[in-house]
Amino acid sequence: MVASNILHQAALELVKMVLTVNRKLEFTQGFDLVLVGSVVQQPEIKDEVAHRLAEANVGANVTIPTQPPVFGAVKMALRSLKS
Numbered sequence: 592m593v594a595s596n597i598l599h600q601a602a603l604e605l606v607k608m609v610l611t612v613n614r615k616l617e618f619t620q621g622f623d624l625v626l627v628g629s630v631v632q633q634p635e636i637k638d639e640v641a642h643r644l645a646e647a648n649v650g651a652n653v654t655i656p657t658q659p660p661v662f663g664a665v666k667m668a669l670r671s672l673k674s
Contacts, residue, residue, distance in 0.1 A: 595635070602639035605631065606647075609640075613649050621650025627660065 609624060624644070626632055631640070632655050641653040 598630075598633070598635055599639065601630070602636045603643070605636075605640055606643040609644060609651065610647055610649065613651075618649070621652060624651045624653050626653060626655050 613622070624640075626637055626640070630636060637653060637655065641651075644651040644653065
């Protein structure tokens, strides 16, 4: 019960942060929100975040990466070598 409450509160705080960044950056269209890390990828957290952002109607597409973080780093390094 206590752990579930902590996870619920963490999801709400994440939503607050996303909404703040969305407002400050003045996004006018939808955006991808990529959840990285074992805690935020738990269905209880991911679903809560997606649900709250859908209620806020900010056009967030909540996703989980399909590749490990190092994949993106290597991709960026290869791009910089080509430039």
